[in-house]
Amino acid sequence: MKTINELTEAQSYLVASASYISFVVMALPASYLLQKVGYKIGMSIGLFIMAAGALVFIPAAEARTYWMFLTGIFIQGTGMTILQTAANPYITILGPIESGAQRIAIMGIANKVAGALGSLIFGAILLKGIDEVNAQLDSVSASEKALLLDQMADSVYTPYVMMAIVLFVLGFLMRKAPLPNVDAVLDDNEQSSEKSQKQFFNILICGLEC
Template structure:
């Protein structure tokens, strides 16, 4: 009976965490749609346009260790909420970036979103592993992976339709217009990113508030006692 109760009390937290995996899968994969979009509106080279994707992954590398220190201070639940807020701030940076058509400002927005995703993932991955019996941890992680990939596919389709619709025709038209008309067309195209990212920012801020109030239990890793005090005889990580 107690086992069934434990499973039931974990259902809502698992659904909430699956939602978070869905969110950062969605946000991560839409960078693929941003590459040709950014290349067009900022008139970038292929190498420059690839920094659109790289900015996010650079953020993951830079922020990984600081995120772990932060989570040790504030805990998983507050960390997930903070990650959502930072992602929302990154989304807001896209608005002035689009209005000014400024390449480096777009990269800053992507980097900030990457920092928020790093905190969110650093918190949610171990959280879902610890949340529930150890023997079913792999199953929970697999479910989270499905949510992540489904969101990524949807993000690519949705943002591809929003940002890339008619981009080929637009680029052909740009070849035959003067500088003033070209600038006006590119400005109009850049503004198409404002509404989606404004909506995204609002959703992320609301979710950040809701996560703080969500019924997520405070969980901690239960390490093997010998490992916790460094008394293991294993000398290599591959022995575990």
């Protein structure tokens, strides 16, 4: 993205920060959404939002517009916030409370491994030949430079379309999966001011930790 949009160092740092900003900004809305729709539907919505964020990268690459890329990253971060805010307590609720921490730890390890593999795969696809292109950019005319940058931008289409398709499918499967849609609120018999505050606080912390 830095090469395609000819970004400064400060602008490239903002790209890396966009998803973290969404985690902080969207933590409260995510907890409110989960209280309305439940954990299972919330995870499905999170996946759909991430897919929509991936699709934003297509017009962003076509126009080579920095702020559109940031928007796509923010949208994906929003979906991730909803997904992980729902996933952590949902994993705890689905099984014995005593082993809830173990299930969350396993999920965290799987998340880290998948993130590392995803970065390697996407890096291999999107950064293929980047060194050669960077070397050429300094020695070509303005029109040739624009053509090279357009070609680099075109390489974004296929991986992000594939990502969007996978996320949409996962969102659909999550919605149809034979899993209980546990409400993110307490039953009437268990409700109390103190417990409600603790539940809200736990959901908020999960969102911030994402």
